[in-house]
Amino acid sequence: MTLEFRHHPAVTLAEVAEAAGVGESTVSRVLRDHGSFSKKTRDRVMEAVERLGYVPNRIAGTLASAGSRLVAFVIPSLSNIVFPDVLRGASTVLEENQHQAVFSVTDYDPEREEALVAAMLAWRPTAVMLAGFEHSERTLKMLRASGCRVVELLDLDGTALDLAVGYSNRAAGRTSAEFLLKRGYRRIGYVGHDLDRDTRAGKRFAGFSEALGAAGAPLADREIHAGGSSVESGRLGLERLLARRRDLDAVYFSNDDMALGGYFHCLAHGIAVPSQLAIFGYNGLDIGRVTPQPLSTIRTPRVATGRIAAELVVTNAPPQVVDLGFELVEGATT
Amino acid sequence: MTLEFRHHPAVTLAEVAEAAGVGESTVSRVLRDHGSFSKKTRDRVMEAVERLGYVPNRIAGTLASAGSRLVAFVIPSLSNIVFPDVLRGASTVLEENQHQAVFSVTDYDPEREEALVAAMLAWRPTAVMLAGFEHSERTLKMLRASGCRVVELLDLDGTALDLAVGYSNRAAGRTSAEFLLKRGYRRIGYVGHDLDRDTRAGKRFAGFSEALGAAGAPLADREIHAGGSSVESGRLGLERLLARRRDLDAVYFSNDDMALGGYFHCLAHGIAVPSQLAIFGYNGLDIGRVTPQPLSTIRTPRVATGRIAAELVVTNAPPQVVDLGFELVEGATT
DNA sequence: GCACTGATTGGCAGCGCTGCCATTCTCCTC
DNA sequence: GAGGAGAATGGCAGCGCTGCCAATCAGTGC
Secondary structure: OOHHHHOOOOOOHHHHHHHHOOOHHHHHHHHHOOOOOOHHHHHHHHHHHHHHOOOOOHHHHHHHOOOOOEEEEEEOOOOOOHHHHHHHHHHHHHHHOOOEEEEEEOOOOHHHHHHHHHHHHOOOOOEEEEEOOOOOHHHHHHHHHHOOEEEEEOOOOOOOOOEEEEOOHHHHHHHHHHHHHHOOOOOEEEEEEOOOOOHHHHHHHHHHHHHHHHOOOOOOEEEEEOOOOOHHHHHHHHHHHHHHOOOOOEEEEOOHHHHHHHHHHHHHOOOOOOOOOEEEOOEOOHHHHOOOOOOEEEEOOHHHHHHHHHHHHHOOOOOEEEEOOOEEEOOOOO | OOHHHHOOOOOOHHHHHHHHOOOHHHHHHHHHOOOOOOHHHHHHHHHHHHHHOOOOOHHHHHHHOOOOOEEEEEEOOOOOOHHHHHHHHHHHHHHHOOOEEEEEEOOOOHHHHHHHHHHHHOOOOOEEEEEOOOOOHHHHHHHHHHOOEEEEEOOOOOOOOOEEEEOOHHHHHHHHHHHHHHOOOOOEEEEEEOOOOOHHHHHHHHHHHHHHHHOOOOOOEEEEEOOOOOHHHHHHHHHHHHHHOOOOOEEEEOOHHHHHHHHHHHHHOOOOOOOOOEEEOOEOOHHHHOOOOOOEEEEOOHHHHHHHHHHHHHOOOOOEEEEOOOEEEOOOOO
8 A cells, every 4th residue: 555655766865955945965964963054054954854754865875974883793593592682782882872783693604604794794884793703714804804893792712803892601611610519519410502503602611621620520421412502402401411320410501591491300300409410500591590499600791792892893992802701690509 | 903904995896897807887797697798707707806805885786776685673672582583583584585684672662663763764774674563653654655665573453554474462362361261260360561661462461351351250460560571570570469369370471481480489489380370471482391380371473473574575575464373382380 | 791689798877975175154353 | 344264055076886778799590
């Protein structure tokens, strides 16, 4: 129905100028509140804008001037709550500063990442935000050549291209291990998801087992789920792990989703937590604070990561690495 | 460090043409694989593209031709898993069809929505995707005048502007009530979050209490949390509700997050579910299937909503309303 | 060898806006 | 009233690409 009305081409700045009886540059100046013009002119222009329903064309504006004020996010997943949280932190800052967020999802695939980065760069964004430091050679080359800011998020164990905001996953894994050891657990298992693709989970695991090894209590066993992480696969993973190793006294999960699955498995099968089995997660999801026993975990600054990253970009900060740290949350499952 | 290298302006199509010894239009044709050119020319162009690291400028391309292939999402929230799920469903389809997703978050505020829609329209997107049918007069006017496709998501109770994809929230509420009634529950309470802002939750609640009323078992009591929904507020809400009404035999929650909070409260306080109190949610989150007792809920096609919406847009389908329905999941909490 | 058809190719005018520069107005100052 | 400093304004050349059209080239039939 509205289709008939659709194709009258959109109002242009020139038409507004005509309608207001002023020059194009005057309209442009008024709309951007930049340069000088009289109050009377301003009113006349705004009246015409209002009357014609003019919406500036930023495609044209960007081409003519410089910055697109577009910030591109190339993220691995939207199922993993981490990334919506980062986007959430960033979007507030970006909106306040008249920037726009564009995103695409790589599904943890470096080749897709490469293709998507290329597609994003075609929009000449102000900045590109990526997860972590592991990128293909070509991706890195494109980013370097692009001239736009690059922010690598949620990791610190690697070399930054330009800006980096996050925390050390390796240290998070180590801290988790040290905590469990200090609590006296010795027969510790691990339940995780695909570590090759999710390199940050891989780094946590490396830090974790490294610390266990250093303390003379190496990882007893582990169960890796081939796909992504989920509550369901956490439950299943723990079930399988326990079927092999009944003597475990603690299990470290690759994140809270998995850990909650494990916790529910214990609840459902009468496994006393933590006396029979301790459970430790990662992320510090809200839900983990409300379970009958609050989940022991590492709380990560996901929203802040997005916020800070966006702030660095809109203020055009010099290249730097920002360590936001993490916080160990001592729940009741350890 | 790379900052020094940054400001050599990006390679342009003209430079590629020069380097390959062909005309600009030939390069353009080769890159878009559109029109005809010889194999030899193609190779020569691609070689130059490769060598110079050329990345097409879609800002310029869009200005010169037509479609931006940008799809704008103006969503209420990223904390509510519903919206990441919708984005997830859409992003796959969009990426496969060389479209890009831009988004911004209104925080359930119609005025912010208005401002953000205006900002989005400045990019001349192919389509704008919004949540629900409730928009300000000015928002509607801008959208109608914009000439771009409009998709209203996740609701069916209202009048569509152009395309709509979702399901009836009112019917979901009604179905939930009828299910509880059929199970014999009569003293039913409600725990929810801010219904004025989240109009879809409001419609579910309306459908729910309407059905209860029609069956002669009107809602016994309700507890509304002023802010957004969360597991924590669900727990707290149930606690408060039960403090007032010890005699309830079932509680309907505005969504699964809230319901899980309520369920955890029961687990922690020895309230037998469902014999003492039945719990019913909404959304059908994965986690609800793995709790010791699977949660009774309504499963909504969130990812499919995003996917279908994107498909309609990329295929430029005629205006229509797509009802994706929902599914009642009979868990063990009722 | 010549006309004819269709495949290839290059030239160039915009797309709608911004930035620069020149011009015109205002308002003071002396 | 002349001279001068700004303020206010308009004109117009691009930004980098695509779409259109004209020009050129290659292959075919006779």
